[in-house]
Amino acid sequence: MRNIARTLLISAAASLLLAGAAQAEISVSNPFSRASAPQAKAGAAFLTLNIDAGADKLVGASSPVADKAELHAHLMEGGVARMRPVEGGIAVNAGTPTELKPGGLHIMLMGLKAPLKQGDSFPLTLTFEKAGEVAVTVPVQGPGAMGPMQGQDHGSHGDHAGHQH
Template sequence: MLKFQRALLGAALCLSTAWAQAQDIRVEQPWSRAMPPTAPAAAAYFVLHNTGAGADRLVGAATPIAGKAELHEHAHVGGVMQMREVAGGIPLPAGAEVSFQPGGYHVMLLELPRQLKGGEQFPLTLRFEKAGELTVEVPVRHMAPAMQGGHHHGH
């Protein structure tokens, strides 16, 4: 009986730690751009804030509107700007913010059954190494929103 109580207490501590870590991650200004008729893919953008004392890492994303959602970045490789999938996730240091914006980090939405249209919105679930999952509603806009401040921390 004592083993069971200790196991139960351990599980409760793990859950409360995960809940506390999830509370330390904030997602602001989520958005996606309306797609032209021939676009095969879309992207989601946002700003991540880690208000906690511990570092975390964004390791994946999912949405019911796409067959696949991948973490991508634009990077200079050999003097050429390339878009590539980020292997191993994106670090989110303690007390920091990381911007996902055109020309930088973004969530690539692939295998879409149809084009996204302005005025729509969709759920996007972000998976963190420590904080677990966090789901946000992403509005689809005709134009990029005006970003507040210069959110370039983290790249």
């Protein structure tokens, strides 16, 4: 499992290098998604963005696994979860990683064409205002995974990712 995940990450990095050859300043790390139910229509992808100089903006995303990919944010207000599209894109500034992670920002996959299965991976194309398109391979973790490279439990229910308290 660890090896598969590593291979996926390496292939993600390789595809990044290829896609981002002209605009090398954006790097994407720790991409992951969560396994979905067989008939699920929605999923999410999480990742970390870095830029080595200046600033850019993630303005869109697309993936062949979903009809549409949208940039969403989750706000918790007084115990109420509100999910909304991010207006104007997600800023990426040099020196500060921009984390898309559970409980905050994510790429919402709407209209999933097939379930996301744990252990699989799928391509995701990120569109940046300046850097243009960057391709990422997103490994699918357990249904409630809180980060990449976890979910090594092969049990039928739930992995133990996310226990980070």
